[in-house]
Amino acid sequence: xxxxxxxxxxxxxxxxxxxxxxxxxxxxxxxxxxxxxxxxxxxxxxxxxxxxxxxxxxxxxxxxxxxxxxxxxxxxxxxxxxxxxxxxxxxxxxxxxxxxxxxxxxxxxxxxxxxxxxxxxxxxxxxxxxxxxxxxxxxxxxxxxxxxxxxxxxxxxxxxxxxxxxxxxxxxxxxx
Numbered sequence: 746x747x748x749x750x751x752x753x754x755x756x757x758x759x760x761x762x763x764x765x766x767x768x769x770x771x772x773x774x775x776x777x778x779x780x781x782x783x784x785x786x787x788x789x790x791x792x793x794x795x796x797x798x799x800x801x802x803x804x805x806x807x808x809x810x811x812x813x814x815x816x817x818x819x820x821x822x823x824x825x826x827x828x829x830x831x832x833x834x835x836x837x838x839x840x841x842x843x844x845x846x847x848x849x850x851x852x853x854x855x856x857x858x859x860x861x862x863x864x865x866x867x868x869x870x871x872x873x874x875x876x877x878x879x880x881x882x883x884x885x886x887x888x889x890x891x892x893x894x895x896x897x898x899x900x901x902x903x904x905x906x907x908x909x910x911x912x913x914x915x916x917x918x919x920x921x
Contacts, residue, residue, distance in 0.1 A: 826904040834911035840921050841872045841910065842900050847920040848875055872900075875919065876910070882917050889913040 756762055794801070827835055840846035849870035852858040863870035865881045875882070876899050889909050890899075899910045914921050 826902065826907050829904040830907055830911065834908060837911045837914050837921050838900065838907050841876065841914075844872055846872065848872065872896075876900075876913070882913075882919075885913060885916050888916070 753762055753764075796804070827838055830838065844851055849858050849863060850861040851871075853861040861869040861871070863874055863879055863881075865879050867880060868874045868878070870879070873896050876886075877896055889912055894902075894906070894909075898906050899913075900907075
C-alpha cells in the first residue's frame with residue numbers, strides 16, 4: 746500500500762490525480778441482488794458459535810460433498826472405480842459412458858454410418874442397447890452377468906463391475 750501511495754504522489758507532481766469510486770455492479774441484475782442480500786445479511790446479528798474454524802470448514806465440506814452426491818446419483822469423481830482399471834479397460838468404459846464409441850449410434854452421428862440401427866435390427870446400436878438388450882450378445886451377457894445387472898452398475902459400479910463390462914466388450918468382439 747505504501748508503494749502505491751508513493752507512485753500516486755510521484756504522478757501527482759506532474760498530473761492531476763483524481764481517485765474516484767466506480768461501482769462495478771451497477772446495472773447488473775444478479776450482482777445488485779447479491780449486493781442487496783449481502784447488505785441484509787451483514788445487518789443480522791451473528792449467533793455465537795463454539796465451533797473452531799477447522800470444525801466449521803469440515804462441516805461445510807461434508808455438506809458440500811453430500812449435496813454433490815445427491816445431485817449426481819452418488820457419483821464422486823475422486824471415488825470413481827475407473828481409476829483402478831487398466832488403460833485399455835478405462836478406454837472401453839469411458840467410451841461407453843460418453844457414447845463416443847464404435848457403435849452405430851455414434852458412427853451415424855459423425856457421418857461414418859448411414860444408419861444407427863444395430864445389426865440385430867431391434868434398436869439403435871447405442872451403449873444401453875449393446876450392454877443390456879441386444880439379442881446378438883445374449884450368451885455373452887449371461888456369461889458375464891448371470892443374474893442381470895443394471896446399466897448404471899455396468900458403467901458406474903465398482904472396479905469389478907467395470908472390469909466385467911470391459912470383459913463383455915472384449916468377448917463380443919465389438920470394436921468400441
